[in-house]
């Protein structure tokens with residue numbers, strides 16, 4: 001086994017036993033990046049020097065026998081919308097092409113406080129708007145399982161680098177599915193935590209009532225370890241939930257006996273590829289064999305999820321992107337006649353087509369004439385959807401669905417049809433609308449050898465149930481160890 005193939009918990013144990021040094025581990029990842037990155041294109045910025053400096057610091061601590069946290073010395077990557085002090089944070093946009101934040105996001109701060117080693121910042125759809133990473137101003141990222149296909153998005157870079165062994169784990173952000181859908185397409189584990197469990201301070205905002213940061217990892221144990229490091233109250237984010245910190249590794253228990261699992265029939269509709277459906281149902285059968293009760297039920301507002309998501313996210317997105325006006329930070333047009341012309345040219349040059357589409361849609365939706373018709377109506381349906389989920393969780397511990405209706409699509413296949421692109425999130429967006437936690441993990445492969453993802457959803461702040469079921473399923477399925485050939 002190569003050093004770059006290790007999970008975080010395996011690497012932690014080898015570091016602690018002094019079987020490997022952190023410099024060796026970090027160098028192995030930098031060499032892996034040098035070997036495959038030209039095929040994958042997962043990174044926007046690679047932080048070679050800081051990575052090795054951080055690694056040497058960890059080795060020094062180990063040699064002194066200092067007790068170290070779990071993620072100390074583990075090489076990782078951050079999505080490029082997570083602020084890192086003095087390190088480029090571009091959101092894959094021309095607007096922020098040269099932006100070096102003066103501070104760290106809380107999640108970055110927490111990982112650095114655990115002596116995490118940053119390998120670099122990952123590619124994404126511009127301002128996290130997209131499902132394929134093709135909306136990046138810099139370059140598209142490829143799916144490591146098939147380089148002619150997309151890795152999903154918007155955290156496509158974060159999922160691709162973990163899948164390609166170019167980082168042990170990464171962080172992504174998820175507004176309508178941007179952690180889970182790329183995790184599904186790339187065959188890795190991705191968790192969108194409950195809204196408010198992980199601080200959004202220093203995450204460049206897309207749609208503030210939906211955005212949430214979460215881990216992308218090689219297995220479920222690593223998912224619990226990273227969640228331990230990043231979750232918990234933060235006075236800098238007023239939506240942060242004030243609950244005591246938990247040790248999520250406690251819930252890595254291989255036992256789902258007596259779990260009540262609901263299967264919403266609307267999530268297996270005619271849009272789903274038969275092989276995705278079969279794989280997910282095979283995994284559900286495994287849960288049943290392990291002692292869970294399975295029951296089909298109905299979530300009748302599912303059809304409204306995408307329209308509601310598009311309205312709320314565009315409305316909030318247009319308002320959040322208003323700050324890029326060429327005055328405070330970011331790109332400013334070189335030549336202009338007056339102030340209005342400066343705004344117009346700056347925004348015209350700085351934003352790509354998808355960001356512009358969302359700004360126009362969101363501005364229209366929030367305009368005095370249309371606010372009631374679209375935005376307020378969407379908020380009402382959001383409440384109904386939350387109530388419907390609450391009712392379901394009165395009955396079930398877990399809701400299990402496919403993560404996406406299909407496996408990874410071809411690069412360019414959807415670019416002409418932005419609406420069709422949204423269908424990749426038809427099963428993930430409802431979870432953001434209701435603020436719930438959900439995890440995607442690999443549950444098989446289609447005939448083209450592409451990974452298929454299963455989604456486990458629980459009630460708010462019940463990450464423990466998700467992790468427990470995911471851990472049991474991972475043990476039972478035994479399909480890990482399969483790697484893309486690069």
Ligand code: GLN
Pocket residue numbers: 128129130131153154173174175176177178179206313422425
């Ligand atoms: N694909 C969805 C969109 O384009 C979700 C994006 C996300 O979760 N950041 O808006």
